[in-house]
Amino acid sequence: MKEAKIHWENVYDKKSYEDASWYQEIPETSLRFIKELELPKTSKIIDIGGGDSNLVDYLLKEGFRDISVLDISEKALVKAQKRLAEEAEKINWIIADASEFEATQIYHLWHDRATFHFLTKADQIQNYVRTLENSIVSGGFVILATFSANGPEKCSGRTIKQYSKEDLEKLLRDKFELLRCENIDHKTPGGTIQNFTFCYFRKK
Ligand SMILES: C[S@@+](CC[C@H](N)C(=O)[O-])C[C@H]1O[C@@H](n2cnc3c(N)ncnc32)[C@H](O)[C@@H]1O
Numbered sequence: 001m002k003e004a005k006i007h008w009e010n011v012y013d014k015k016s017y018e019d020a021s022w023y024q025e026i027p028e029t030s031l032r033f034i035k036e037l038e039l040p041k042t043s044k045i046i047d048i049g050g051g052d053s054n055l056v057d058y059l060l061k062e063g064f065r066d067i068s069v070l071d072i073s074e075k076a077l078v079k080a081q082k083r084l085a086e087e088a089e090k091i092n093w094i095i096a097d098a099s100e101f102e103a104t105q106i107y108h109l110w111h112d113r114a115t116f117h118f119l120t121k122a123d124q125i126q127n128y129v130r131t132l133e134n135s136i137v138s139g140g141f142v143i144l145a146t147f148s149a150n151g152p153e154k155c156s157g158r159t160i161k162q163y164s165k166e167d168l169e170k171l172l173r174d175k176f177e178l179l180r181c182e183n184i185d186h187k188t189p190g191g192t193i194q195n196f197t198f199c200y201f202r203k204k
Pocket of ligand 1: 004008022023024048049050051052053054070071072073076096097098099112113114115118155
């Protein structure tokens with residue numbers, strides 16, 4: 001098993017979501033951005049590195065019917081499935097490394113909060129961006145949230161890559177137009193403030 005997968009399986013074995021630094025009872029910024037996109041309820045949505053985040057619960061409540069959640073950790077997805085009980089059957093669960101994943105369908109929205117920034121090698125970043133570019137319908141959207149230049153340098157004990165608005169714009173500008181970018185302070189359950197670059201783009 002790859003080191004990253006071992007790490008994340010271990011994290012989800014030991015930690016409840018409420019204790020994780022990235023915990024959000026309500027994923028407010030993601031939900032606000034998704035509302036602004038005015039997507040039809042039939043839109044295909046994928047949450048990359050969704051883990052056992054509550055976003056999927058809110059998307060179901062909003063009436064979205066074609067939701068995929070991808071994560072490197074099977075344990076994370078099993079936790080989310082248990083929480084959702086029979087509602088879990090409505091979701092397409094994908095156990096995969098986001099830097100190697102080959103999408104088999106086209107999405108209208110790609111959402112990633114605090115996963116992309118764990119990819120620190122150039123080839124991982126290139127693969128992720130290539131899949132992202134190829135997997136979103138023209139006119140579709142990507143919401144990307146990473147630690148900012150004023151944010152932490154590590155998460156879950158792992159080195160991350162910080163991005164400013166300009167960094168993300170440069171990375172995606174060939175195929176995507178930046179529509180909104182905000183710096184968002186996230187308060188961890190331990191009370192620490194983590195600054196995120198939270199943006200959304202439309203595919204040209
Ligand atoms: C900081 S957590 C964020 C979880 C969730 N997005 C949220 O906002 O609550 C990072 C998540 O990314 C997953 N992850 C880390 N590296 C990954 C990779 N290469 N491919 C897919 N998932 C990955 C982890 O298992 C974990 O669930």
